Amino acid sequence: MLNKESFILHSDWNDAVQLFLQDCKVRNFSRESIRRYRNGLEKLQQHLNALELQLRALTPAVFKNQVLPSLLNESLALRTLNCNFQIYKSFAQFLSKEGWIDEPFDADIKPFKLQPSSAHTFTDEHLFQLLALPDRTTFTGIRNYAMMLTLLDTGIRLRELAKLQVTDVLLDEGSLRVNHGKGRKSRLVPIERIAAGELKHYLLERGILEHNALWVNLDNQPFLPGGIRTMIARYCQSAKIDDIQCSCHTFRHTFAKKYLLNGGDVFTLKSIMGHAQIETTEMYVELFDSDLQAQHEKFSPIEHLAGALHLLSESEVKSK
Template sequence: MSIKKKADGLYLVRWREGGRYRSLQVNGGLELAKKIERKKLSARDENRHLDVKKEINYRMSYLIDRYWDIFGSKKASADREISIVEGIRAELGRLFVREADGAAMQRWYENLTGKRGLAANTAVRHFNVMHHMMEKAATIWSKDTGIEKNPADMVEVLRPDDTRERFLSKEELERLKVALDERMLQKGTKDLNRTNLRMRLIVLIALATGMRSTEIHRLCWSDVMFGEGLIAVRARLKKGKVRYVPMAPQLAEELRSYPVVENEDRLFPPTRGKSKSGRQRLEGSFEDLLLRVRIRHFRFHDLRHTFASWYMMIGGDLYELAKILGHANIKMTERYAKLGRAHIAKTGVTAKAILDLLGSSHLQTEEQQALTA
């Protein structure tokens, strides 16, 4: 705590609070500055600046050890993540958990790509570990740590997939439509090509809803709300929260025509040879599709950007788009604003326009029967 005179009648009061130095300029005499100094000291000592009922001196180093023993060491990626938690310990280990607030989290995250020079995607992996650990600190261990909210939720994370602006043009969409339809049947037969049929619907859903690959692969038939023209997205959402995306009539037809696997609620149940982590991808077949249609520098996640870009070009509303995409921060959505027009369009217009370009060659009843036979 200190008082520094800056000019006649102007003093700077400086004190340490919440693990960092704070300051306040006081216009008045020295006695007023001292009075304010005493109040700040009193508030700090009584712990009024913290959202806890009592002082809890639980350090980040203890939290790291506890997290690693119970959760981190049991992950399939434990060998890679041990260096991440030790990096957190080196930078924040001496702080009390209650001092590791949103500002501290933001500085730590910015240092990853700043002082430490990590690539953006590597910094995201570090952040995910931190977020998981602080989530446990704010929930199941809140009585020990003294916090009830995850401070990592306040960090603005720059995810590489969310910085790209690559989307399909009208001509590319038309070429994609032809390629998606031409291999629905096995070569030289009238039998459906199961692999291409599956990929075709996954691509259509991504284009018409802006859903992520993980969200699509986890879709269940119970999430498809034909009566309301909506699809419920539950993947990656916590505490039972659900977001809804529009289901255009053309997409609804495609879904109704898609064969249901017996005794299976998931639209796209895991296939043989999946990775140990259980993550499903289209990698090989999708890359082959892109080669056939001569689309370069494109990834599956860019189908999401295609939906968002066309949404704004057709006249969509930025805030509605944020809800559809599931963006927690409107800043993530604002990069599409430059593609927008002044008027507001209904949510389902985008999906309809994209599917109009792609066409709607949904399966016939005989073909469904052939697949399920």
């Protein structure tokens, strides 16, 4: 551990950030996470320079009274601010843990409470239109149909889908193994009979290749996220779906909505979707609250028994 004196001698911002990012690499952070951390700290550096503040002068009071107002004046989206706050929190705790500053300057950083944003989802009509488009007499049609069913049935992210390997398809177990989830976390995701059947059909058409990538193009090369994104966009355009944002992530939102409407619990949903925090999953409950309420009214056992209960009530009154 470096002592405070050596920090003062080597207190250059770039050195501090570089050491922090190296620590992130040691902790096996993904490249995307490290990139976001670097960008967030560059943003903080800009504000410190504008305020003529040294890193070692950052105390909770200074951050709250000088830096935070400067950040808020930039009028960034609250969600972006919360992401940056998480980065600053990790950075401050790293510096404090190493003994470079007396106390973390994140002590007064509180995330903003966000109102649930709208989540675009496909209607059943949208799904019928999309799934009717692939020409399943061709290899690309078989592949694209299986991909859309996989997205809808598992709720996995675009990059998770693109990075699937043939060995990740565990049809006998009825699941997919996602090895490249957010934060590099692995998880098993259930896949049901219909989607699994189409996936099996696709695997037969794919055949045995020199590489293990599950999804391939006509040149037998891995089908990359950009190509998948373009494929979905073209299908959405052909289906004339223009009333919602139509993307791979819309399949993910649709999966979450239908899972909850069909009686799935939020804790299992968290595991399937690979959320780090239960609050992220609970956001879907808030987003689809009116739909869940309508579903409850539709299947409420009391409502179904309403007629019988009414008759029972009348018979009791007559007997008295």
